[in-house]
Amino acid sequence: MQETADVLVIGTGTAGFTLALACRKGGRQVAVVDDKPYGGTCGRNGCEPEKYLMQAAQVVHLTRQMSGQGITVPAAMDWPALIRSKSAFSNGVPERTERAFQQAGIKMYFGTAHFLSPETVAIGSETTVRAETIVIATGARPAPLDFPGAGLVVETSDFMEMKNLPRRVLFIGGGCLALSFGHVARAAGADVTILQRGERVLKNFDLEMAQLAAKAARARGINIVTGITAAMAEKVQGAFMTYGKGGCTEAFPSDLIVNTSGRIPDLDPVDPEAGAVARSARGVTVNEFLQSVSNPRVWAIGDACDSPYLLSTVADMEAEVAADNILTGNRRRPDYQGVPSMAQAQPPLSFVGLTEAQARQSGKKFRINRGSTDSWPSSRRIGQQGGFYKVLIEEETGKILGAHLLGQNAGETINIFALALKFGISNSELRQILWTYPTFISDVKDMIE
Amino acid sequence: MQETADVLVIGTGTAGFTLALACRKGGRQVAVVDDKPYGGTCGRNGCEPEKYLMQAAQVVHLTRQMSGQGITVPAAMDWPALIRSKSAFSNGVPERTERAFQQAGIKMYFGTAHFLSPETVAIGSETTVRAETIVIATGARPAPLDFPGAGLVVETSDFMEMKNLPRRVLFIGGGCLALSFGHVARAAGADVTILQRGERVLKNFDLEMAQLAAKAARARGINIVTGITAAMAEKVQGAFMTYGKGGCTEAFPSDLIVNTSGRIPDLDPVDPEAGAVARSARGVTVNEFLQSVSNPRVWAIGDACDSPYLLSTVADMEAEVAADNILTGNRRRPDYQGVPSMAQAQPPLSFVGLTEAQARQSGKKFRINRGSTDSWPSSRRIGQQGGFYKVLIEEETGKILGAHLLGQNAGETINIFALALKFGISNSELRQILWTYPTFISDVKDMIE
Numbered sequence A, B: 001m002q003e004t005a006d007v008l009v010i011g012t013g014t015a016g017f018t019l020a021l022a023c024r025k026g027g028r029q030v031a032v033v034d035d036k037p038y039g040g041t042c043g044r045n046g047c048e049p050e051k052y053l054m055q056a057a058q059v060v061h062l063t064r065q066m067s068g069q070g071i072t073v074p075a076a077m078d079w080p081a082l083i084r085s086k087s088a089f090s091n092g093v094p095e096r097t098e099r100a101f102q103q104a105g106i107k108m109y110f111g112t113a114h115f116l117s118p119e120t121v122a123i124g125s126e127t128t129v130r131a132e133t134i135v136i137a138t139g140a141r142p143a144p145l146d147f148p149g150a151g152l153v154v155e156t157s158d159f160m161e162m163k164n165l166p167r168r169v170l171f172i173g174g175g176c177l178a179l180s181f182g183h184v185a186r187a188a189g190a191d192v193t194i195l196q197r198g199e200r201v202l203k204n205f206d207l208e209m210a211q212l213a214a215k216a217a218r219a220r221g222i223n224i225v226t227g228i229t230a231a232m233a234e235k236v237q238g239a240f241m242t243y244g245k246g247g248c249t250e251a252f253p254s255d256l257i258v259n260t261s262g263r264i265p266d267l268d269p270v271d272p273e274a275g276a277v278a279r280s281a282r283g284v285t286v287n288e289f290l291q292s293v294s295n296p297r298v299w300a301i302g303d304a305c306d307s308p309y310l311l312s313t314v315a316d317m318e319a320e321v322a323a324d325n326i327l328t329g330n331r332r333r334p335d336y337q338g339v340p341s342m343a344q345a346q347p348p349l350s351f352v353g354l355t356e357a358q359a360r361q362s363g364k365k366f367r368i369n370r371g372s373t374d375s376w377p378s379s380r381r382i383g384q385q386g387g388f389y390k391v392l393i394e395e396e397t398g399k400i401l402g403a404h405l406l407g408q409n410a411g412e413t414i415n416i417f418a419l420a421l422k423f424g425i426s427n428s429e430l431r432q433i434l435w436t437y438p439t440f441i442s443d444v445k446d447m448i449e
Helices: A014-025 A040-045 A047-065 A079-090 A093-104 A176-187 A207-219 A312-328 A356-362 A410-422 A441-447 B014-025 B040-045 B047-065 B079-090 B093-104 B176-187 B207-219 B312-328 B356-362 B410-423 B441-447
Strands: A002-010 A030-034 A071-073 A107-110 A113-117 A120-123 A127-136 A140-142 A168-172 A191-196 A223-226 A230-236 A239-244 A250-254 A256-259 A263-265 A298-300 A341-343 A349-353 A366-372 A388-394 A400-406 B002-010 B030-034 B071-073 B107-110 B113-117 B120-123 B127-136 B140-142 B168-172 B191-196 B223-226 B230-236 B239-244 B250-254 B256-259 B263-265 B298-300 B341-343 B349-353 B366-372 B388-394 B400-406
Touching: A002 A014, A014 A030, A014 A040, A014 A093, A014 A127, A014 A312, A030 A127, A040 A047, A040 A079, A040 A093, A047 A079, A047 A176, A047 B047, A047 B071, A071 B047, A093 A107, A127 A312, A168 A176, A168 A239, A168 A250, A176 A191, A176 A207, A176 A341, A191 A250, A207 A223, A207 A349, A207 A356, A207 A388, A207 A400, A239 A256, A298 A312, A341 A410, A349 A410, A356 A388, A356 A400, A388 A441, A400 A410, A410 A441, A410 B410, B002 B014, B014 B030, B014 B040, B014 B093, B014 B127, B014 B312, B030 B127, B040 B047, B040 B079, B040 B093, B047 B079, B047 B176, B093 B107, B127 B312, B168 B176, B168 B239, B168 B250, B176 B191, B176 B207, B176 B341, B191 B250, B207 B223, B207 B349, B207 B356, B207 B388, B207 B400, B239 B256, B298 B312, B341 B410, B349 B410, B356 B388, B356 B400, B388 B441, B400 B410, B410 B441
Parallel strands: A002 A030, A002 A127, A030 A107, A127 A298, A168 A191, A168 A256, A191 A223, B002 B030, B002 B127, B030 B107, B127 B298, B168 B191, B168 B256, B191 B223
Antiparallel strands: A113 A120, A120 A127, A140 A263, A230 A239, A239 A250, A341 A349, A349 A400, A366 A388, A388 A400, B113 B120, B120 B127, B140 B263, B230 B239, B239 B250, B341 B349, B349 B400, B366 B388, B388 B400
């Protein structure tokens, strides 16, 4: 069956969803297709359910660290109950997504889509769609592990569905996912080990801050091992043995191994080459308007395109930009300035702008406000030890070049600095704000003097 | 003993502290005096210890509302332990304050100060200080209650020192203090009643939002009674009976009565009239530079002066402004635009800018974005019901006129709107920010569409 569409969107996650609705609103005949349940990673088995688990874990960790401050019984977590309520939270995503498409008058296809030619996409074995515009919004998938026994490793989406939590959990890869799920497993009572190939965890974050976050995780009993590459895994008498350092040198016994080694664009099933769509290992190669450099009929947004961030907020922004350009011609460019990041650990770590190393490389003249927050009332109120801040301020202008926060509420507070970066608000201007007091955000005043 | 000073500061709370250090840094010979332990209300027995108690209470309330979401055992609070750790948190304030003054080379007096003449202040019975500049920073004290039996009522500072918490606690006055301490007492297991003279609680807040906050408090078992004035209190067989409605019509039995009826400037002991310092019921009458309108040698800052807010951040700002004017002549004016307020309830309520009623009075053309947040993931993650937002957006400019938030993190999130108000950032500009996701602050996007 040969069909047509003005705009065919491959992928129904937050990027594809936002773009499809915007193009439909703009009067185009829009079709969407997905080989998985509708709704994409973030809502179904990514950041939303991850945050759901982490929210419970953070409360448990918080009541533990407040023990002795009037909290006599810390909160306790039950894994099966947590997973059940998480499922109730996220299971409705496909249905809600389909309903929104239906109400908007968007045609829905279910199945695997792959290019047949630069202007035609096959869906399954029986349908082909010829579209004026084809948008690749297929997101990312876990980076595959390639050592012997890698088949024993589960993905984070499996982890979030486990009916029971094994006693010893090993995470391979030391990025945000490992820290987040590691803290969840730890709050639920598991022994947690994070095995990180490189010398440091959280490699996109400022080095000093990442080390402090690792220290905070260790203080909660999470075992972080760096500089060791997982080289082999096997099952020995019911348990898993993972070996590091090029063979069987060092053994890490566990009852569950989880892949947290990162994510890569999920492009192979689309067969971009058949559509003359150029790509790199980081995604579809696009111009400054998010249009494929090799096939002007094709756009790529979200985790599937080669842009600087794998974040759902960035995916939404790219979707809005691409939709505008599709509807009215190439005019809008995505703006990646001042995008804040956070690692959902306990306490969370967040940053926006430049790391210290990047700032030094930039040649800009800046000073660093930095220090422990342990003596601050906001930390003492919650029994927090190991909090830290680091703010890079340009000497001449007072502009915030970068801000790095480790502490309760850091993932929220960083947005103040994101605003300051985006609108060029200097430290002296920021000091004019009379923040609500006493709050975590009121600490900003002491970070920017 | 007759002594002299360039600047004599009466009161050592955050306002007096900030001003004294700034003037000392500016080269003046500075003296300070206080009739209470150094450090003022906020640090010693005001917002800092209040927040300390409320932080623990919020965690307890949070784990209760998350029960059934993987949290199987909510956190429990022990009152005596809470008060002990609160004391450890705040008891060091006088010593730290004195040390800071000493290190700065500021002369310290201890005792009651009162004006002898427009340029002379007596300290106790033996010392007089003649000063070029005299700064009144005496803060506020609880508004006295004047019904028969008012002597049975304790102040919030006493409440925060109670070794044991009685079973039934009655708060007289339905402002921020009642909501905050009411939730603390409730978290610790007490039966709580709030008796409010007017028809509504939280009278400085938007009416609709205040009613929703009252509803949320009631959902946690706090009994809020409005439209009844406490008219008499007595002790009957070990319990307290408070009667409302002009006599003995309605009785409220309790084991403890706390005055949360508000605060008034603490000026009587200073005898402003002897110093030719004009005042109203709201504090020392000052010009736009915070200088007394009747005695140019005198300045007034913080809760003791007749300015629009009783907030420690405002006190600090006024101290900085007054210090600049004292040191370099009248040039700086305090800026009260965009000062956010919060009520530390569960969930907290916060606002900045205009209430709906004020916006209507202003004659500006605006639209209101408002609604429940119950279906939002940020609420569902923490089992929150009853969250609400209301944002007033000017039609023509997209400027934020006012923002009102009821929900977990509201006291933090409101600062985003405070920034937008202060720097005139419009809703469409604010929408460019790619907030950390998923967070409470990322909800801002959905509030400003």
